[in-house]
Amino acid sequence: MDNKRVFLMPFASVYPHYINKVEKKGRTKAELDTVICWLTGYDQLVLQQQIENKTNFEDFFNQAPKIHPNASKITGVICGYRVEAIEDPLMQKIRYLDKLVDELAKGKSMDKILRT
Template structure:
C-alpha cells in the first residue's frame, strides 16, 4: 500500500477533525491535546508551532521529542487494521493517534486512553 499521500498531508489539516470528532461526543480540545502530548512528547508551544508551519505527518512524527514508551499497549482495530500489526512504523504512529482519538470519542476515560 502506498502511504506517501498520508505522510505528506499536513498535520494542521487533520488536527481540526480530531477536535471536531471529540467535541461531537462531549470531549474537549484540551483532551485531544493531552493525548497528542502523551503520544509524541510535544507540549503546547511545540504543537502550535507544527500547526502554524503546516508540518506534514512524516515530519511531525520524525521530530517528535519522544514517542511514549507505552505505545505498545495501544491495541485494537482502526480503519480495518490492527494497530499492533502494522509493519510500516510511520503509519503505525499515525494509526496510534487515530486509535487514541477514537477511544476519546467513544467515551473512554483518559486514564485508560493514556494507558495508566
C-alpha cells in the same frame, strides 16, 4: 493504501477533524491535545507551532521529542487494520494517534487512553 500520500499530508489539515470528532462526543480540544502530547512528547507550545507550520505527518512524528514508551500498548482495529500489526513504523504511529482519538471520542477515561 498509499502511505506516502498520508505521510505528506499536513497534520494541520487533519487536526480540525480530530477536534470536531471529539467535541461532537462531549470531549474537549484540551483533552485531545493532552492525548497528542502524551503520544508524541510535544508540549502545548511546540504542538501549536507544528500546526501553524503545517508540518506533514512524516515530519510531525520524526520531529516528536519521544514517542511514549507505552504506545505499544495501543491495540485494536483502526480503519480496518490491527494497529499492533502495522509493519511500517510511521504508519503505525499515525494509526496509534487515530486510535487514541477514537478512544477519546468514545468516552474512554483519560487514565485508560493514556495507558496509566
